[in-house]
Amino acid sequence: MRTYPNLTVVGHPLIRHKLAVLRDAQTPTKQFKELVDEIAMLITYEITRDLPLEAVEIETPLERTTAHTLAGKKLTLVPILRAGLGMVDGVARLIPSARVGHIGLFRDHETLQPVDYYFKIPSEPEARDFIVLDPMLATGGSASAAVASLKRSGATRVQLVCLVAAPEGVERMLADHPDVRVWTAALDRELNAQGYILPGLGDAGDRLFGTR
Numbered sequence: 001m002r003t004y005p006n007l008t009v010v011g012h013p014l015i016r017h018k019l020a021v022l023r024d025a026q027t028p029t030k031q032f033k034e035l036v037d038e039i040a041m042l043i044t045y046e047i048t049r050d051l052p053l054e055a056v057e058i059e060t061p062l063e064r065t066t067a068h069t070l071a072g073k074k075l076t077l078v079p080i081l082r083a084g085l086g087m088v089d090g091v092a093r094l095i096p097s098a099r100v101g102h103i104g105l106f107r108d109h110e111t112l113q114p115v116d117y118y119f120k121i122p123s124e125p126e127a128r129d130f131i132v133l134d135p136m137l138a139t140g141g142s143a144s145a146a147v148a149s150l151k152r153s154g155a156t157r158v159q160l161v162c163l164v165a166a167p168e169g170v171e172r173m174l175a176d177h178p179d180v181r182v183w184t185a186a187l188d189r190e191l192n193a194q195g196y197i198l199p200g201l202g203d204a205g206d207r208l209f210g211t212r
Contacts, residue, residue: 002167006174007182010046015039015185019163023201029210033086036135036163036208039185041090043161047131047183048095051075074098076122080105080134080146083205087133087161099128103149105142109194114145119153126154135204137165137182138197140172147177163204164188166197 021027022035054071057064074097079085081104092098104118122128132146137160147158158180160173165184168191173182188197201207 002187004167004170004174004182006178006180007165007170007184007187008046009184009187010043011185012042012046015042018042019185022163023199025202027207029207032207036086036204037090037093039090039163040087040133040161041094043163043183043185044091044094044131047159047161047181051129070097074128076101076125076128076130078103078121078130078132078146078150080132080142081118083135083208084133086204086208087135087163091131091133091161098131101130103132103146105145114142116145116149119149121150121153121155124154125150126156128155128157130155130158132158132160133162134160135163135208136197136200137162137169137173137184138191139166139195140169140176143169144172144176147173147180151177159183164197164200166191 018035018039052071053068055066056069058067075095076099077088077091078101079088099122101121105114105116108115130150134143137143143160150158160180160182162184164186166188190198192198
C-alpha cells in the first residue's frame with residue numbers, strides 16, 4: 001500500500017469486515033445504509049482521540065468530583081450532498097452535540113469536475129472544527145472544492161472522512177490542501193476511465209438511495 005503524509009487508513013478488524021460486506025454487489029440497500037453508518041461511526045471514534053478537553057466540576061450521586069468535557073466550539077459535520085448524508089447519523093451518534101452544515105456538489109460525468117449548487121454552515125466558522133463527510137474520494141475534485149469553500153468562509157480546521165479512497169484523490173487533496181488530514185477505511189488501487197474507484201463499491205449515492 002502506498003503511503004501519503006495526509007492520509008490515515010483506519011484498519012480496525014471491524015471496519016475491514018464491514019467494508020467487505022459493503023463492497024459486495026449483492027448487499028441490499030438497507031444493509032448498505034447500515035454499514036455506511038457503522039463504518040463512519042467507527043472511523044470517527046479514531047479521529048476524535050485528540051479533541052481538546054476541559055475540566056468541570058460535577059455532582060455524582062455520591063460526591064462532587066472533577067470530570068472532563070469537550071472544550072471549545074462544537075464540532076461541525078459537513079456532508080457533501082448527496083452521498084455524504086449517509087454518514088451523518090453514525091458520526092452524530094457519537095457526537096450528538098455536533099452541528100451539521102451541508103455542501104451540495106455533484107461531479108459532471110463528462111468533465112469529472114465538481115459543480116456546486118448549495119452551501120450552508122453554522123456561524124463563526126473560524127472557531128469551529130469541521131469534519132467533511134463523503135463516502136468516496138475518487139478524483140478528489142469534489143472534496144477539494146468543498147474544503148476550498150469552507151476555507152473561503154473562514155474555516156481553518158478541516159478534516160475529511162471517506163470510506164474508500166483512490167490514490168488520485170489523495171494526491172489531489174495533498175496538492176490542494178496539504179493541511180487537511182484524510183481518514184479512510186481503505187486506499188484502493190486506482191480509478192477507471194470513468195473516474196470510478198477500483199475495486200471500489202460502485203456509486204455510493206445510488207446504492208444508498210436505491211437510484212441508478
